Amino acid sequence: MPIKTLQIPTADGQADAFAAFPDQGAPHPGVLMYADGFGIRPVLREMAQELAGHGYYVLVPNPFHRHGPAPVFDLPEYIGEEDRHAVFGRVMPLIEAHTAERVLSDADAYLRFLTDQPEVGAGPVGVTGYCIGGLWAMRTAAAYPGQVAAVAAFHGPVGADGPDLFAKITAEVHLGHAEGDITPEALGELNRALDAAGVGHISEIYPGTVHGFTMSDTDAFSASGLKRHWEHLLPLLNRALAGG
Template sequence: MTAVQGITVDIPTEDGVADAYLVHPGDERPRPAVLFYQDAFGLRPHLQSMADRLAEAGYTVLLPNVFYRNGRVPVFDLPEFIDPAANPNTWQQIMPVMKALTPELAMRDAGAYLRFLADSPLVADGPVATTGYCMGARLALLTAGTCPDRVAAVAGFHGGQLATEEPDSPHLVAGRVTAEVYFGHADQDASLPPEQIQRLEEALTAAGVRHRCEVYEGAHHGYTQADTPAYDQEAYERHWTALLDLLERTF
């Protein structure tokens, strides 16, 4: 297993400074980069451990605090084990912050994250990959459609609201995506009903995007998050297989 080094970095954006977790193999050679988008609960130890695992596989990984406008990490006062059903205040903290991060703001930030990676001596020349979880799956797809020349691979897991009927729905960027795309949906996920899964599939197919969308049977929204009740070990390991396969094909 490759030893990795992780540090906190500050990334200048058009609206301030985003704190982020940057982790890379310890030899400090330039490696392909992965822009890792958080879920709604924010940048925290479990997500850092996931970024570490990606770095162990040979990648430089940037995990930004996408809620930086609301403060540095930790943005929310959450327990080590996050169970919103047991604490109704959880979503009261998070929802206003999520809603304030519009696609326009998020993609302005994406440009800053991609510039940071392009300038880093720890990142190999060429395009990057994006991966995201829950709301991060939306951000990963939007980034690929907004910056198609910079993103060669997109992965999203238990993403919600990926193909709504709203004018800013993520699936509407499909025609601009040049990356290979993989989605691992949860079949027990009210935030991504079957009609949205179908709409996303149809949009990617119509745009000629090389992609694969799979539904993880029995998995719930948040199945990769070991610090929540939604965690599913089997689905979690399946997601790693799919993600690493995608990255190996890309890089």
């Protein structure tokens, strides 16, 4: 799948990004993909290309563009236990600076840019996110209910904003939780809140997984967890996005 390097105008300057999409048969349904807290790197390009291979135009912005182009700081090729503490020490200030207001300001710019691309068809879009990107995906779906028809979040703190966020979501939702991130009791509480808000959803724990399980460049990676992620994400997008 081709990859195109892009610059997206935002309220706070240009956000660097890339898009992966099929090289034939345009237009395609659009998908906004939010990276995990480690940001854009080769594994995100691989995942975007995999999704593009199923007929989608996948836009992946640098969430930390205010601090510089990706990679904002050097990452090891493989993030293992010995590197994790130091990497998180660099990442957490960027995540903390990316406030809800900044998330939504950027989301507006990203969605406008995505839907303006000649390779992207008319109609609703999907949003997917990983780790903290899962929360950003949920915030985006809540802020743009008329535009976002599908939202998926994996090993993300999706309940951090409370149930008021869910009441604004009209998209179909899939939440894939790491076993190490949430207890069955907390999952039940989350799912009851989604039900009360009228959100159509699948929200489940992926067995044998820990936080970050989709990312093959970390020691959290689970091949079975990633496979399960694709088995849910692809049908969700196919159902919700015309022509998917």
